[in-house]
Amino acid sequence: MNPYLNYTNKELKMLIDLQFSRINAPLYVETLINMAFIDDWNPVEDFDGCTFVQDFNHPDLSCFIHDWLWSTGKGGEYSNKLFYKIMRWEGVSRKQARRRYIAVSLAWKFWYKFKPRKKSKYSLDDIKYVINGN
DSSP states (O other): OOTTTTSOHHHHHHHHHHHHHTSOOOHHHHHHHHHHHHSSSOHHHHOOSSSSSOOSSSSOHHHHHHHHHHHTTOOSHHHHHHHHHHHHHTTOOHHHHHHHHHHHHHHHHHTGGGSOOOOOSOOHHHHHHHHHOO
16 A cells, blocks of 8 residues: 555655755765656555555655665666665664565565566666766
């Protein structure tokens, strides 16, 4: 069940931006948020919160970025590491973040990499450029 279907993109963006403002994360995370909202996927329909576990925040920033990357074909080790970093910036304990990191890594390996993907304006190289600056 998607808890965000009654939201507009503007409302969801406002809440995600609020989550970003409450953590000590690099500015590239804000850039990724903005990219996700102008990409070809529909955040309100395609983001459903954290999968199989309780969200730490509503909406959860780490799960939002991770869902966007996975839904648009950029899942895998790189997005899983970013997922872990954002959870740590959100204040999630190392143990909980590591457990979730392992779960999404296994899910990617055995299931999600075979699912159809949404169209995206951005490649994985675009994402790496935003994060690494080169």
